[in-house]
Amino acid sequence: MDNKNTIHGDILGLARKLHPRQIEWRRHLHSHPELSDEETQTTAYLVKELKALGLRIRPLNMTTGVIAELDGRSSSRTVAIRSDIDALPIAEQTGLPFASVTPGKMHACGHDVHMATVLGTAAVLAQIRSEFDGRVRFLFQPAEEMPPGGARPMIKNGALDKVGAIFGLHVDPHLKTGKIGLRDGPTMASVFDFDLTIHGRGGHAARPQDAVDAIVIAAEVVNSLQTIISRDIDPIDSAAITFGKVSGGVARNVIADRVQLTGTVRTLSPKLFRKIPLLLKRTVGGICKARGGRFTLQAVADYPVLNNDSAINALYTRTYTDLFGRSRIAVTDPVLGGEDFACYLQKVPGAMFRLGIRNPKIGADKPWHSPEFIVDEDAMYFGTSLLAAAAVDYLNGRTA
Numbered sequence: 001m002d003n004k005n006t007i008h009g010d011i012l013g014l015a016r017k018l019h020p021r022q023i024e025w026r027r028h029l030h031s032h033p034e035l036s037d038e039e040t041q042t043t044a045y046l047v048k049e050l051k052a053l054g055l056r057i058r059p060l061n062m063t064t065g066v067i068a069e070l071d072g073r074s075s076s077r078t079v080a081i082r083s084d085i086d087a088l089p090i091a092e093q094t095g096l097p098f099a100s101v102t103p104g105k106m107h108a109c110g111h112d113v114h115m116a117t118v119l120g121t122a123a124v125l126a127q128i129r130s131e132f133d134g135r136v137r138f139l140f141q142p143a144e145e146m147p148p149g150g151a152r153p154m155i156k157n158g159a160l161d162k163v164g165a166i167f168g169l170h171v172d173p174h175l176k177t178g179k180i181g182l183r184d185g186p187t188m189a190s191v192f193d194f195d196l197t198i199h200g201r202g203g204h205a206a207r208p209q210d211a212v213d214a215i216v217i218a219a220e221v222v223n224s225l226q227t228i229i230s231r232d233i234d235p236i237d238s239a240a241i242t243f244g245k246v247s248g249g250v251a252r253n254v255i256a257d258r259v260q261l262t263g264t265v266r267t268l269s270p271k272l273f274r275k276i277p278l279l280l281k282r283t284v285g286g287i288c289k290a291r292g293g294r295f296t297l298q299a300v301a302d303y304p305v306l307n308n309d310s311a312i313n314a315l316y317t318r319t320y321t322d323l324f325g326r327s328r329i330a331v332t333d334p335v336l337g338g339e340d341f342a343c344y345l346q347k348v349p350g351a352m353f354r355l356g357i358r359n360p361k362i363g364a365d366k367p368w369h370s371p372e373f374i375v376d377e378d379a380m381y382f383g384t385s386l387l388a389a390a391a392v393d394y395l396n397g398r399t400a
């Protein structure tokens with residue numbers, strides 16, 4: 001057996017031994033969810049646990065989030081491992097004994113599991129620091145669920161300084177526990193969130209000839225913008241435009257002078273992403289002009305396309321095959337959900353793998369953001385083993 005396999009064997013043993021403690025971390029975090037940019041108790045808990053594991057906490061000029069570091073034999077190369085830490089404004093309905101104790105808030109996207117998995121990785125690596133040649137930086141990032149997101153401020157605070165590669169994970173209820181999912185290239189959509197206001201001229205409901213009806217214009221805008229998808233983009237590319245909220249008007253017998261629309265555009269094509277503001281303005285501008293109204297368009301936030309690096313996926317593939325076998329690796333489909341891990345991947349090579357958490361016997365088959373979202377906690381053993389082993393392999397120079 002070569003040296004690499006010996007280290008992998010050690011990692012599997014340490015991850016297995018750690019698992020009960022990891023479940024405690026996860027259940028504590030699950031019980032105490034905090035919303036995006038409000039993760040103060042979560043941050044304090046992570047700092048406490050990371051310090052107890054012997055990690056160094058890096059100064060961070062943010063109200064929430066943690067960056068911690070662990071040095072191996074040297075600090076010659078650095079690999080970063082990222083977990084998001086925020087929960088959602090959802091009332092939990094799992095009935096689990098460790099369910100959220102905070103009404104209306106829930107870890108329904110698995111970020112509690114990401115934290116415990118990455119904490120576990122820190123715990124495993126802290127026990128074998130003489131076995132790897134470099135530094136591991138752990139990024140616990142706030143506000144993934146709320147664009148513009150926490151990744152950008154983390155990067156501004158030096159999260160990627162001297163980082164050669166970054167690893168990320170997301171739980172996936174479509175993959176059985178023990179499996180991981182990988183995909184090279186564009187995997188999650190770019191997000192363009194915008195606020196659109198249509199301005200007309202108010203008036204009496206019975207005298208439309210004296211007014212400019214903002215509701216009629218808005219209705220035309222909502223329909224016409226769907227035509228961008230069918231007529232303005234290459235049918236090979238995929239995109240979605242959705243208005244999640246439309247509000248306007250004051251009374252039945254008054255023509256509305258203003259309508260506000262909140263929308264989001266998702267696409268996997270960077271070329272299309274750059275064109276979106278132009279396409280929106282052209283279509284909305286044309287309709288407003290024809291009807292005598294006007295509009296204001298405000299970009300609220302955006303996430304870039306998440307582009308997984310094939311060399312890092314090749315590293316995951318080799319490492320995971322050695323740990324658990326090739327048959328446990330699936331190729332996953334791209335999705336139009338957004339994820340601000342994409343911001344790190346614009347700066348350094350890296351990849352986000354999907355961690356299987358599916359186990360219908362315990363109800364772990366509900367979709368993300370469901371109030372009944374349940375995770376098979378065994379998944380953390382697989383995630384931690386992969387992250388720790390991939391970090392060691394990367395730092396010891398076993399990259400593609």
Ligand SMILES: [Zn+2]
Nearest residue numbers: 109145368369
């Ligand atoms: Zn989510």
Ligand SMILES: [Zn+2]
Nearest residue numbers: 109110111170
């Ligand atoms: Zn998530």
